[in-house]
């Protein structure tokens with residue numbers, strides 16, 4: 333069987349970065365060593381190419397921990413060791429120039445995810461990393477102080493050290509059929525519950541059928557019974573039975589796993605007005621235009637169809653005019669525009685999710701090296717771990733940071749052995 337010093341499983345964001353960092357680090361230490369990068373797909377970085385709508389939002393200058401979920405407190409040392417500047421320096425050393433937008437989201441200067449992948453591939457090649465595609469790992473067996481990696485057709489290779497960077501379950505069309513979580517479990521790790529994140533929210537509210545395709549700017553808050561869990565500002569896209577858009581994706585990351593307290597999304601469609609100002613606006617409308625159709629009460633302020641749906645929800649007859657609206661109806665209309673409630677019954681499926689919520693708990697990993705505390709010589713990086721971020725470059729940042737830490741440490745590391 334072929335023998336390698338380091339095998340990296342998964343040529344996605346974390347794996348490419350880890351393989352490059354490992355090979356470069358071996359060279360810098362003047363140590364001989366071989367690095368193999370195994371990818372189940374027929375080509376590397378398929379998901380990377382799809383990121384940021386093909387533009388790859390690769391990090392964020394505002395790397396607040398509040399943008400991460402899962403084992404966030406434990407994640408802090410890794411993120412502090414590899415802040416955005418450090419990651420951008422790394423990319424710059426690969427020849428990739430990047431720039432940030434007004435919200436701190438960083439993209440390659442040419443806005444092409446393909447350029448990020450190319451830079452990483454070239455850099456891996458230049459450092460002597462051997463990339464092998466169509467080489468999915470189905471089993472990892474500790475053997476002779478290292479790891480025997482098996483594929484569907486039997487043994488693939490033996491490696492002294494192994495970096496698992498297989499990603500998660502989100503958007504399966506971009507990943508090899510996977511089982512990275514299974515490999516981690518085979519090697520002694522536990523897993524937290526896995527759920528789709530950064531995806532739409534399902535809502536049975538009837539009006540969504542006629543609002544399909546409409547977009548509004550809003551503040552979207554998530555409530556569980558009387559408790560406000562979080563809120564996000566941005567564009568909301570109505571779909572049949574769903575609410576989506578980046579701000580809703582971010583709410584999906586905070587969706588309670590237990591839906592027994594009723595969960596709702598409440599949309600404030602008139603953020604810049606408080607309730608009294610919203611009421612004053614509709615009262616002015618009635619005073620100034622008493623003969624206008626009642627369903628057009630919000631025509632000057634909101635998407636026309638959305639405004640009509642609000643009036644429909646108040647059971648205002650279609651033929652009514654502004655002057656027919658009662659004071660109570662005006663109060664309710666202003667209240668609805670400031671807090672339109674949508675019951676939520678779950679998140680979208682894995683196919684529509686951008687990341688996995690859950691994974692290998694960080695307490696099972698040494699966070700300076702990303703080495704497993706369960707098995708020496710094993711390293712974990714990327715989405716496989718129990719950390720997920722909001723939209724905005726946070727997930728790729730996590731992949732780069734953990735890939736860099738794992739790759740460097742693997743280059744310094746010892747052979748595989750059970751640690752506890």
Ligand SMILES: Cc1cc2nc3c(=O)[nH]c(=O)nc-3n(C[C@H](O)[C@H](O)[C@H](O)COP(=O)(O)OP(=O)(O)OC[C@H]3O[C@@H](n4cnc5c(N)ncnc54)[C@H](O)[C@@H]3O)c2cc1C
Pocket residue numbers: 341342343344345346347370371372373376377378379380382383384385388389390391467468469470497498499500502503506507508509510511512685686687713714715716724725726727728729731
């Ligand atoms: C549509 C979309 C858009 C996104 N946009 C952004 C964005 O703009 N910014 C951002 O920060 N994040 C974004 N994300 C999230 C981001 O892509 C992931 O968080 C990130 O790619 C995770 O990196 P990873 O290396 O851990 O996993 P991946 O990038 O998924 O890489 C894992 C690799 O391992 C391979 N693999 C899996 N199992 C095996 C195995 N057993 N053997 C061999 N190979 C295996 C897979 O085929 C894959 O190539 C987006 C996700 C999606 C789906």
